[in-house]
Amino acid sequence: MTWTTLTALLSHWRRNGLQFFALISGLALATALWSGVQAINAEARASYDAAAATLGEGQFGQLLPRTGNRIDQATYIALRRSGWQVSPVLEGRIDTTQGRVRIVGLDPLTAPGNVAPVGMQEGTSLDDFLTRGVLFAATDVADQLENAVSQRIVTDPSAAPGVALTDIGVAQDLLDAQGTLSRLILAPEQPMGRPDLAGITPDLVLQPAQDAGADRLTDSFHLNLTAFGLLSFAVGIFIVHGTISLAFEQRRGMVRTLRALGVPLGRLIGLMIAELVLFALIAGAIGVALGYVIAAVLLPNVAATLQGLYGASVAGTLQLRAEWWLSGMAIAVVGTGLAAAGALWKIAHMPLLSSARPRAWAVASGATARRLGAVAGLLFLVGVGIEIRGKGLALGFVLLACMLIGAALLLPLVLRGAVTLADRQARSVVWQWFWADTRQQVPGMSLALMALLLATAANVGVTTMVSSFRVTFVDFLDQRLAPELFISAEDAAQSPDLEAFLIDNAREVLPLLSVETEIAGVPSDLFGARVGPTYRNNWVFVAETPEVWDRVARGEAAVVSEQLARRAGLWTGDAVAVAPGLSLPIAAVVADYGNPLGQALIDEAVFSDLYPDRVPTRFGVRTDDAAGLREKLVERVGLSDAAIIDQARIKAFSLEVFERTFTVTGALNVLTLAVAAFAILMSLLTLASLRVPQLAPAWALGMTRRRLGRLELLRAVVLAFVTTVLAIPLGLLLAWVLLSYVNVEAFGWKLPMYVFPGHYALLTVFALLAAALAALWPALRLARTPPSDLLKVFANDR
């Protein structure tokens, strides 16, 4: 019985190939978008983990040189002898024919915890590492080093990207840095009663473990990607839901017959579930494979983005990871379950003697639309409640979900309203029929149109957010990169002479003095600023008090970045402890986009009092003759070209990094819209067979098939237009939540929102074009429906 029943169920799909294609491809596309994004996330996370495991970056406190970038090896020995549990690290870059490679030298005997090459933990001889000289690197770096070093290279796929690890002695040889170190890693457990650090060496500063800062930011980036993945998956699920609902609707007759012939309901439902799970697995496998392709295409941009914005290294190649294969398959099965739950419930509760005719799609009542509208209203209320009272990133996404789902549920009601309004204006009988028929089609097309609504709204929302970010960022660059040139001294010793030369030859010199510290519990950079016309004329504040710069110049106040202010819960007028023993009132809060750390700015003199040994080695220079000054610096001071950077280059680089960040976003936008167009195509194609009985009477009464086809096309475009018009305000609302709520929660800053009517108009045209293209084929098929098929509608024996 089981096999016979399953054969009957499967025969439906064999006879309805298009429906089967819609189901499989819808689910595969949804899974592809989801798993593609997850693959990118998983790959990026794995890269961080590898970096953290091998380098110990951020996990442990470190001792760094107060000035310069080298520590004498004797200092390390003195610390060890006095009881300090420290481990040496030497870092530097070597040139190869294929570019530069970062060499990290470690001492595995003293390194704490898991700070060691991963490959070595799996059995490579410690003797080899210490005595013969072995370098551990990922395949690409190993290839790069092949002819550049004489030591043996061990390929370790889990090594951090762009890095080769080796013993500290080998690193000193390779980097020609005998007797020097870059930094010292502090073991988490230190012996009691060890002498004070300053007593042994005053030249080192302690940088505490920073496990949170960069993680939070990269997590935010991943969160955004995951949100996109979910949104795309939701669009895909709308397609699957639509297809399954239609298929089950069309199989009502078969279900009734099977039950009448003696197939128990439980067995029937079980077989239908098995059938769907089988399809989900097939579609899931296709989707995961497609997702791999999407991820492989997008990953280089993601890697560049994370590296540029946050300094996190991500390998630019993709590995097949079991977890995202499994998660992709799981999400396909869960998604199918979600999409099919309603249809299965209906079948389970359908009386055996109920009508076998497909009805729900064609005659869903206005009452259903009103019920959905009521649920939408409830969701909007929850959203408003969250906006007023809620806090936290998770609630931000709940707010987004409430808005998006609410709007989708409201759509049928709004479409019915719009069509009824148009119907009232119709004068000719054809148009009256057209609008009445369109109203009847709304339930059948609702799911596809909901998918279009979500895709278009997401597109509007994300584009508004990205473009607002871009406008603000360019303004920010103009503000922060006002100096025409940025000049680096070769070392601290050269700095005073260089500064004196610049003061004589430039309009204004801005020393770039900074120290990494922790302010109000937030890892931050503290800057010492020489307050002058550049700061006064170019800096625009998010919030300010009167006479900001005068007060800063007098050493009476500080300016802090928005991230620092928000994370520390501070604002203008509050006091902030910029250093031990020094609290200053906040005179202004300045926007600082894309920086992982907090920032605080105080007067140069106050900074020098706090850090007398800090000497500026970089200067921003205001000049009317950038080229002339560059020439003088090279010829008279002997600076290399590389030490002089002009503002245009930095701006171009910064903008390039920024553009890369959102290439991923743009690509996902296009894909999501394409999936929505696919949803419309599939629902129109699957509805086409149901349309024949509805259109046959109009044809019999004198309307040509060609005209009916044209009206079908127009109907799709009209419904898509109303949907897109609704999607624009929804998208703007989405952008507002992203910029004013989610962004603050995830990144710590709020962005001004800009509106881009030109883009929205273009998007409307694209959406209509997509809908028209999707409707073209079904309309053509309808226009070419043979009269014999139309006549069957009136046959007595039908």
Added chain:
Amino acid sequence: MMLTVQDVTKTFAGGEGDLPVLRGVSLSLDRNETLALTGESGSGKSTLLHLIGGLDTVGSGAIEIDGHDITKMTDSDRAALRRTDVGVIFQQFNLIPSLTVAANMAFQARLAGRYDADQAARMSDALGLTPHLDKYPEALSGGQQQRVAIGRTLVARPKLVLADEPTGNLDEATARQVLDQMLDLVTETGAALLMVTHSQSVARRMKRQVHLSQGRVA
């Protein structure tokens, strides 16, 4: 006795209160016997047929098929009975549109686990369906579809055949032809037949007739 219906009632809930459709119907049917259930529209003929087929549940009373009271059976047991002992022929044919004529005819016998290819071939010959075995139902006329439905039921060799106006949708000549074939095959398989019809000419072809009026045997 193949079928015994005792004092069966059935009431449907309606917009204007409960609507009694059957008010204590009793009848019986022996093996190899044919019985026509007649009556005007709304008299409860189809409802009684659905109750006998276990497609719906009685309000009160008892229905015994081959000695088993189906009113005391679970839904699943009634489904098993339909698979093995009872065949239902519907007015609307209720074929599976995605299966070929051959697969439709074999379907119920396969569900019952007693499909006999030779018998199915004889049946399709007898019903004139052999040239159409590879076609799908949509390609057949109404008369041909009804023959497939009859074939589907009889290939499974049920003890009791229930037919709900099987010729109601057919023209007079086709209806006569289909009825002849059905009666011949029922006789051949030794099944009992209960047929709902509002046609007196069809009813006269049965051994016995029971007339229902306003939910009662008249």
